[in-house]
Amino acid sequence: MTYAMIGTWRMAYEGLCKGIDLLKDSGTSADAVETSIKEVEDYPFFKSVGYGGLPNQNGLVEMDSAFMNGDTFAVGAVMGISDVKNPISVARSLSHDHFNSVLVGNGATEYATQNGFERKNMLTERAQKIWRKRKREIEEKNLSPYDGHDTVGMVSLDQSGSISVGTSTSGLFMKKPGRTGDSALVGDGFYADSEIGGAAATGLGEDIMKGCLCYEIVRLMGTGLSPQDACDKAVYPFVKKLKERYGKIGEFSLVALNKEGQWGVATNVEFTFAVGTEDSKPAIYIAFPGENDTTKIDPITQEWLDAYSKRIKAPID
Amino acid sequence: MTYAMIGTWRMAYEGLCKGIDLLKDSGTSADAVETSIKEVEDYPFFKSVGYGGLPNQNGLVEMDSAFMNGDTFAVGAVMGISDVKNPISVARSLSHDHFNSVLVGNGATEYATQNGFERKNMLTERAQKIWRKRKREIEEKNLSPYDGHDTVGMVSLDQSGSISVGTSTSGLFMKKPGRTGDSALVGDGFYADSEIGGAAATGLGEDIMKGCLCYEIVRLMGTGLSPQDACDKAVYPFVKKLKERYGKIGEFSLVALNKEGQWGVATNVEFTFAVGTEDSKPAIYIAFPGENDTTKIDPITQEWLDAYSKRIKAPID
Numbered sequence: 001m002t003y004a005m006i007g008t009w010r011m012a013y014e015g016l017c018k019g020i021d022l023l024k025d026s027g028t029s030a031d032a033v034e035t036s037i038k039e040v041e042d043y044p045f046f047k048s049v050g051y052g053g054l055p056n057q058n059g060l061v062e063m064d065s066a067f068m069n070g071d072t073f074a075v076g077a078v079m080g081i082s083d084v085k086n087p088i089s090v091a092r093s094l095s096h097d098h099f100n101s102v103l104v105g106n107g108a109t110e111y112a113t114q115n116g117f118e119r120k121n122m123l124t125e126r127a128q129k130i131w132r133k134r135k136r137e138i139e140e141k142n143l144s145p146y147d148g149h150d151t152v153g154m155v156s157l158d159q160s161g162s163i164s165v166g167t168s169t170s171g172l173f174m175k176k177p178g179r180t181g182d183s184a185l186v187g188d189g190f191y192a193d194s195e196i197g198g199a200a201a202t203g204l205g206e207d208i209m210k211g212c213l214c215y216e217i218v219r220l221m222g223t224g225l226s227p228q229d230a231c232d233k234a235v236y237p238f239v240k241k242l243k244e245r246y247g248k249i250g251e252f253s254l255v256a257l258n259k260e261g262q263w264g265v266a267t268n269v270e271f272t273f274a275v276g277t278e279d280s281k282p283a284i285y286i287a288f289p290g291e292n293d294t295t296k297i298d299p300i301t302q303e304w305l306d307a308y309s310k311r312i313k314a315p316i317d
Numbered sequence: 318m319t320y321a322m323i324g325t326w327r328m329a330y331e332g333l334c335k336g337i338d339l340l341k342d343s344g345t346s347a348d349a350v351e352t353s354i355k356e357v358e359d360y361p362f363f364k365s366v367g368y369g370g371l372p373n374q375n376g377l378v379e380m381d382s383a384f385m386n387g388d389t390f391a392v393g394a395v396m397g398i399s400d401v402k403n404p405i406s407v408a409r410s411l412s413h414d415h416f417n418s419v420l421v422g423n424g425a426t427e428y429a430t431q432n433g434f435e436r437k438n439m440l441t442e443r444a445q446k447i448w449r450k451r452k453r454e455i456e457e458k459n460l461s462p463y464d465g466h467d468t469v470g471m472v473s474l475d476q477s478g479s480i481s482v483g484t485s486t487s488g489l490f491m492k493k494p495g496r497t498g499d500s501a502l503v504g505d506g507f508y509a510d511s512e513i514g515g516a517a518a519t520g521l522g523e524d525i526m527k528g529c530l531c532y533e534i535v536r537l538m539g540t541g542l543s544p545q546d547a548c549d550k551a552v553y554p555f556v557k558k559l560k561e562r563y564g565k566i567g568e569f570s571l572v573a574l575n576k577e578g579q580w581g582v583a584t585n586v587e588f589t590f591a592v593g594t595e596d597s598k599p600a601i602y603i604a605f606p607g608e609n610d611t612t613k614i615d616p617i618t619q620e621w622l623d624a625y626s627k628r629i630k631a632p633i634d
Binding site: 062071072073074075079080098099100101102103104105106107108110111146172175176177178179180181185186187188191204205206209210211212215216219242245246247248250 | 379388389390391396397415416417419421422423425428463489492493494496497498503504505508521522523526527528529532536559563564567
């Protein structure tokens with residue numbers, strides 16, 4: 001049996017490398033997902049996940065995270081959790097319970113505290129500076145506050161054929177207190193079935209959830225479609241339908257992996273992602289919507305990576 | 318064009334009658350859903366929804382509710398909201414926003430307060446008595462605390478062809494603080510597409526969400542299946558799959574309505590529901606899992622109704 005892992009955004013890369021190392025060593029897909037997402041949560045310069053994530057309109061970092069076991073369909077999730085170092089570990093822990101496996105708000109934070117998960121002030125000085133600057137800009141230029149909403153989503157397949165998926169995010173920047181998106185909603189932000197494959201989403205959660213896109217991608221893979229065909233077929237027609245029916249549409253990007261270790265992505269915006277398999281070592285790619293409901297995928301350039309690295313560490317006025 | 322409405326459990330009936338009156342009078346499906354669910358939320362003897370709903374393990378009534386507009390796919394939802402008279406009205410109001418349309422915990426309660434939704438102490442003396450009694454029983458008899466979890470879900474079709482769906486619940490009895498189920502998760506507890514139909518779920522949310530059953534039922538109706546066939550085909554194979562893969566399964570029941578006003582239900586337990594259409598006035602039925610992945614549906618008996626009425630008002634020791 002083979003192994004593979006795919007994750008959303010360039011930020012997934014370092015965590016995914018650790019996940020792939022585990023999988024190569026016969027580690028479980030669940031461990032690979034948790035380890036890789038913890039890496040993203042812990043890195044202070046990724047501003048939409050975990051430590052260093054941007055706060056809500058009141059200045060509090062509220063996070064969403066979910067974990068799904070594709071063998072059993074067990075799900076654990078938290079929404080609006082705060083002051084907890086690794087929301088993904090809380091979500092995975094909850095997935096072991098038959099009852100009370102999805103917790104929101106203070107209840108989620110209390111569960112984490114009572115069960116020994118490390119507490120941490122997740123608001124960095126840098127995130128606070130970005131928040132203050134954005135507040136000023138919104139007032140001065142009369143801008144919409146809602147800009148920026150990248151979830152890390154990881155789907156992994158291990159050598160015993162188990163598929164797991166996990167997500168983690170600090171959510172929509174400048175969101176109202178308590179706002180959650182698709183990242184912790186089953187079928188919307190994530191789904192996994194080890195007999196078929198798994199999928200994860202990132203983008204404007206309020207729109208992604210309208211289409212149940214992760215469930216739909218997994219379902220389509222179950223009819224025999226490749227992950228790429230399933231992504232294209234689920235995402236692009238829904239993008240059109242939502243534009244027609246709702247009148248507007250946010251950004252969204254989806255990744256998928258099947259039980260053979262094949263992968264696919266679809267997106268309505270420039271979208272980076274990381275992927276590694278038994279045959280190809282972890283690498284970062286960049287995707288764009290292509291012609292006729294397809295996806296154009298290129299290897300990332302060193303130039304792009306250098307600019308990214310500079311951008312996420314640039315001084316904040 | 319025709320009109321119709323279906324709702325989960327016997328408790329849906331009085332609200333559904335009001336909804337049908339609105340629909341007959343060319344009211345909108347959204348108004349019918351909100352009006353009917355408010356009726357259920359306001360009635361103190363229904364112990365799993367709104368006022369009189371049973372509290373969580375700490376004695377606080379925390380509620381979940383969602384609304385979906387099948388024309389636009391717009392969704393509004395609240396999870397873990399408290400001290401608010403009509404969660405369904407909050408959910409419907411949120412569905413008008415493109416951002417921040419799903420709120421959890423204190424953020425949901427604050428939004429309701431700030432936007433003028435009526436506040437109310439939702440814990441009745443009766444619910445408190447039931448809670449105390451149950452606490453005692455759990456300790457004395459070493460029982461699992463988790464028993465009882467009925468969501469009201471309404472799907473309605475109006476004379477202009479619009480379909481709306483709404484849900485409301487106080488959730489799993491004795492749940493941990495912050496616990497939410499499927500009722501506010503898109504595709505899991507509800508889904509609507511006016512070009513096809515809508516569906517709503519009730520039962521153990523932790524298991525319903527594993528199958529994305531409402532999305533799947535609507536999708537199957539979209540392939541041409543009748544609501545009854547779609548319910549049977551989505552629910553019973555998943556019940557089997559979940560038993561095999563997860564090892565156990567809670568109770569769940571689903572209702573569906575299509576754009577022609579035809580309806581269907583599926584359930585793995587005795588399940589009452591209410592339905593009314595242009596051709597048949599509102600009535601209560603009782604459903605059971607039938608043979609070969611079908612559903613057996615009978616009219617309710619006066620005997621059943623009398624026993625129910627006595628049960629929900631029986632003195633609590």
